[in-house]
Amino acid sequence: MTSLNEVMTTDIAVCRKEDTLYDAAVKMKEQNVGVIPVCSEDKKLHGVITDRDLVLRGYAEKRSDSAAVHEVMSNELHYESPDTTVQEAADTMAQKQIRRLPVVENGKLAGIVSLGDLSLEEKSNEAAGSALEEISERPEFH
Secondary structure: OOEHHHHOEOOOOOEOOOOEHHHHHHHHHHHOOOEEEEEOOOOOEEEEEEHHHHHHHHHHHOOOOOOEHHHOOEOOOOOEOOOOEHHHHHHHHHHHOOOEEEEEEOOEEEEEEEHHHHHHOHHHHHHHHHHHHHHHOOOOOO
């Protein structure tokens, strides 16, 4: 079965915890992405910052664009290793309700995989579709 090592993106922009919200937003725009991993100099993963984090925890909370990334980043980390199968990654993404999953090897960021990456792999298209369906489900309100 296909592993994340075969489908993950390895050329990714990262932020440091002390970078500003503006820095993160500019990197997202330049890279045309909605998530930036937050790492130390040696690529140890500390969290991720998403476009949603910028809006909800940043600007909606009236934080300045010079506020530090660590003030709004997502600290609850979910990641997999490069040898994780595409199906296992899709299951994790569905269970944790996430669309992007960092890939960590030997304690350091090795890449990132998105639902789109999973769906490009012929054998994993069903897994990605199933994960997206579960992620996209909305709870019923009474």
